[in-house]
Amino acid sequence: MRSSHHPFPTRHAKPAGSSIQKSTLSKHESKRASDAQTIQIIAVLGCGTMGHGIAQMAAAAGFRVIMRDVEKDALVRAVQSIERNLEKGAKLGKLTEDECDMALQRLRGTVHLSETAEADLFIEAAPEVLEIKQNILREVETLAHKSFIFASNTSSLSITEIARASRHPERVVGMHFFNPVHIMRLLEIVRGKDTSAETVDAVRSVGLRMKKEPIIVKDAPGFASSRLGVALGLEAMRMLEQGVASARDIDTAMELGYNHPMGPLRLTDLVGLDVRLKIAEYLHTTLSSETFRPPEILRRMVSEGKLGKKTGEGFYKWNEEQ
Numbered sequence: 001m002r003s004s005h006h007p008f009p010t011r012h013a014k015p016a017g018s019s020i021q022k023s024t025l026s027k028h029e030s031k032r033a034s035d036a037q038t039i040q041i042i043a044v045l046g047c048g049t050m051g052h053g054i055a056q057m058a059a060a061a062g063f064r065v066i067m068r069d070v071e072k073d074a075l076v077r078a079v080q081s082i083e084r085n086l087e088k089g090a091k092l093g094k095l096t097e098d099e100c101d102m103a104l105q106r107l108r109g110t111v112h113l114s115e116t117a118e119a120d121l122f123i124e125a126a127p128e129v130l131e132i133k134q135n136i137l138r139e140v141e142t143l144a145h146k147s148f149i150f151a152s153n154t155s156s157l158s159i160t161e162i163a164r165a166s167r168h169p170e171r172v173v174g175m176h177f178f179n180p181v182h183i184m185r186l187l188e189i190v191r192g193k194d195t196s197a198e199t200v201d202a203v204r205s206v207g208l209r210m211k212k213e214p215i216i217v218k219d220a221p222g223f224a225s226s227r228l229g230v231a232l233g234l235e236a237m238r239m240l241e242q243g244v245a246s247a248r249d250i251d252t253a254m255e256l257g258y259n260h261p262m263g264p265l266r267l268t269d270l271v272g273l274d275v276r277l278k279i280a281e282y283l284h285t286t287l288s289s290e291t292f293r294p295p296e297i298l299r300r301m302v303s304e305g306k307l308g309k310k311t312g313e314g315f316y317k318w319n320e321e322q
């Protein structure tokens, strides 16, 4: 890439012709949520494994993106990963150098939530804990403009439950992206009990612009994807515990025997064992099903800090290049 752009913590100038001006906002506020075209600025709240990928795809799709994390180091890592991914994309001919530079210029990072106030759409990708997500939503509501939309990237938590923290539950929705976000095409849109059709339409349009294939699902524990994916992953761990086969051979069974692009244990390493454990605990309780009881091996590895790719070791050993 030609320019070395550093998306934070500097202030970002509004691009010429931007229609997001406070004065016009108030005139059109009531219309905003129902008009997907008016989503121009996206705030990504939490920039770890998922957040940085969501930010990258949103910026590449032409949205202005404000990345917010409570940890400055997480923002530094997020920017490095985005730069690396875009460079790889350019080498593979998926986008031009100019497109990479433009995407980077649309991004900025901050540790201050107040700097996200102008966003039209907030996509939360913070840890999988209901209280954390509800607190973020409460905070957003104190500073966002009146027709904001709040989307959670939760893998399993109830959107209806998260929305209980809001005075506008019709504007709360699930936008469940998959890891790695710049590669996986699925976007699971989760409609909470009170989510409006306009909100679903708006995030669907955003997803399409981000080159995702949206599906729309009811707010049920684990939605359509996590419930099946986590069941498979937990069974693979129990098989490993019982010595049925090595991690590699269990994964190979699914890859070559069932044409899965990646085996369930390698996938768990990419997702993060801690993330998977939280989802399993939640599904075990909400669905009252033994299928989702977290295996001992998962609890042990999480307590030992073997969280998968992000810590360098999970069911496999990982290095920076992988």
Ligand SMILES: NC(=O)c1ccc[n+]([C@@H]2O[C@H](COP(=O)([O-])OP(=O)(O)OC[C@H]3O[C@@H](n4cnc5c(N)ncnc54)[C@H](O)[C@@H]3O)[C@@H](O)[C@H]2O)c1
Pocket (backbone or CB within 6 Å): 045, 046, 047, 048, 049, 050, 051, 068, 069, 070, 071, 074, 124, 125, 126, 127, 128, 129, 132, 136, 153, 154, 155, 156, 176, 177, 178, 179, 270, 271, 272, 275
């Ligand atoms: N990891 C996956 O493969 C995957 C896939 C789909 C969905 N998800 C979901 O996405 C969400 C994030 O998962 P992840 O794997 O990216 O987690 P992660 O631990 O990699 O990143 C979470 C980030 O949120 C930050 N954070 C914590 N509190 C915050 C706050 N109040 N405001 C802003 N940032 C805050 C942390 O500093 C961290 O950088 C979870 O709900 C998870 O279930 C994860």
